[in-house]
Amino acid sequence: MSTKDIFGLLEQAHRHAADYIDTVRDRPVFPRQGALDGLSVFDGSLPDNGLDPSEMLTLLHKHGSPATVAQTGGRYFGFVNGGIHPPALAARWLADAWDQNAALNVISPIAAKLEAQCETWLVSLFDLPQDTAAGLVTGTSTSLACGFATARNTLLARQGWDAAAQGLFGAPELKVVLCEQAHGTVFKALSFLGLGRDRVHSVPCDDQGRMRIDQVPELDDRTLLILAASNVNSGAFDDFRPLCEKAMSAKAWVHVDGAFGLWAAASPAKQHLTDGIELADSWSVDAHKTLNAPYDCGAILCRDRNALTSALQASGSYIQWSDDRDSMMYTPEMSRRARGIDLWATLVTMGRKGIADLIDQLCDGAELFADRLGKAGFRVLNDTVFNQVLVAGDTPQETEAILRIVQASGECWCGGSKWHGEPVIRISVCAVETTPADIKRSVAAFVSAKQEAHLRNAL
Ligand SMILES: Cc1ncc(COP(=O)(O)O)c(C=O)c1O
Known part of the structure; x- marks a missing residue:
């Protein structure tokens, strides 16, 4: 051509x-x-x-x-998807023309450079221990698998077992402790790492979906404790400090699923929600969610750089390592799109303040949504601490009818979920494009959906 x-x-x-x-x-x-x-x-x-x-x-x-x-029109509130930060979109176009493979420094010095920079900036934004390593992966599903594989190998190595070399046949048993409302991808990652989806110790939650500390079992040096920042429905954050301290004294490994909530750590107004998070061993986060970086962009962060790179290591006679950071050491893949370029573009054009402002904007949006819906006669079922709002009508049937009408209206889009056994409408305010006017217009759509549901019922 x-x-x-x-x-x-x-x-x-x-x-x-x-x-x-x-x-x-x-x-x-x-x-x-x-x-x-x-x-x-x-x-x-x-x-x-x-x-x-x-x-x-x-x-x-x-x-x-x-x-x-x-999704980028301001009134999409489904699935914590997020929108797109326009400068990152522009950078991605340029990067697509470059068509870089981020596997090795020698394959793409620019991709390697920007990934290394993103690593430093993410660690600093989340205020994690200084030498924390970060690998850029497709999203939290993969990140969780990387974190759990690292935890598994490290815990087994302490028992004298080399899981990477010998596999799990005959290995000492590990214990996995998580909250009963852990995200589905946590169970998926456990299942394909041989840790067993059904072998977990499931800890009950409180009314907001936080792990109940008084119900946490005895932890030991064979335990992987999985915490959440934040609950996928309510946006509630686990109480990290006491949980991590308990795990530390038992020499357990703590992984935090921070798919969208870890970003709270980057906002001075919200970082109280992640207090103590720096005591964990590894963390998962998505930049394509709260940060509004383009898809697909997640990260695995791990306090112990060597543990992460040994869990993800690969070799080959033709591989040319550099003296600097080679990105394939930090991810499951070898060939990989250079997502660090658009992540870097997002971070550098927002800056520390812009990132904090974005997080606050999303949280304020959720509060506005909750407030307006509450005043309009809806039941708001969660404390709106972050970007999530759970609402319901007067009966389960009414909630389901309103959800269907709202989804079909084209005015806005929210998903449904179950909260303490009851159907709810799950609102995730997560797009940079959403304005207060979008939220007010969406609340109006809820109000007319409620009226329509009543009319339909009356006929
Ligand atoms: C709390 C939580 N964990 C894990 C995931 C999975 O992340 P991803 O879709 O990026 O794989 C999600 C997705 O929404 C999530 O909200």
Whole structure:
């Protein structure tokens, strides 16, 4: 393809993206049925001869854009997804043109440099021990697996067992202690690391979803204790200091699932929520959630650099190590997109203050949501300490009807969940694009959904 043709395509992609960004606030937050039906244009067998690239882009914009969820339009509150920080989007475009593989310094010095910088900045933002190591992975699911693998190998090594070399056949038993409301990906990671999804000691939670300290069993030097920053539904934070101190005196390993909540540590107004978190051994966090970095961008952070890199080590006769930091030592993958570039772009253009402001903006948004919904007659079921709001109608049936009507309205989008056995609407304020006006408009959608649910019921 000639340089001229490449420019033409990039310009076309730019035009479509600009059109998308220009109209995303006016799009229904969840696509209408017509747009979903339009996806059938993507059916069919692989053509023998490739489609014209410009036609491909036209197809994507014409039928793909309308079938997107308008996550960057300000009124999407599902799944703690987050939006996108525009300077990071721009950096990602440039980085995509570079097409760097972040495996080794020798493969991409710029990717290696920016990953190393991100490591330093993340450790400083979260106020973690100085030599904490960070690997940039796809997201918290992978990060949890890296943290647990490191914990498993270290705890077993203390028992004289080399898990990396000998596997788990005949290995001493380990104990895993977690909160009964731990995220599903915690169980998934445990299951594929041979630690057993069902072998865990599950600690009951309090009414906000925090691990009950009085229910924590005896810990020892074969224990992996998994804490949460924060609860996936309520946004509540475990009481880290006493839990970590108890674990430290028992020589247990503590991992913190901080997928979206670890960011509280980067806000002076919210860092009381993560007090004591620096006493843990490893942490998981997503930059694509609260920080609004582009997908996919998670991190595994580990106090013991050697333990992390030995758990993730790989070798090969053709691998050319550098004297500096080679990123593949810190992640399960070898070849990998250079997500450190757009993470660096997010961090450097927000700065420490911008990051704190963003976190506070999301938390203020959640408070506004909770306050307005409470005044409008909804039941708010959690203490709104971070970005999560759990609301319900007067009955489970009413809650479910309101959720369905809100989701179909196109005005905003929230997910459903269960809270202490009751169906709830789960609101996650996590997009940089969300303004107070978006929240007020979304509350209005809730109010009219409640009225509609009543009317439907009356018919
Ligand atoms: C608390 C918590 N842990 C883990 C995960 C999994 O993270 P990811 O989707 O980045 O793999 C999530 C996702 O929302 C989460 O909220």
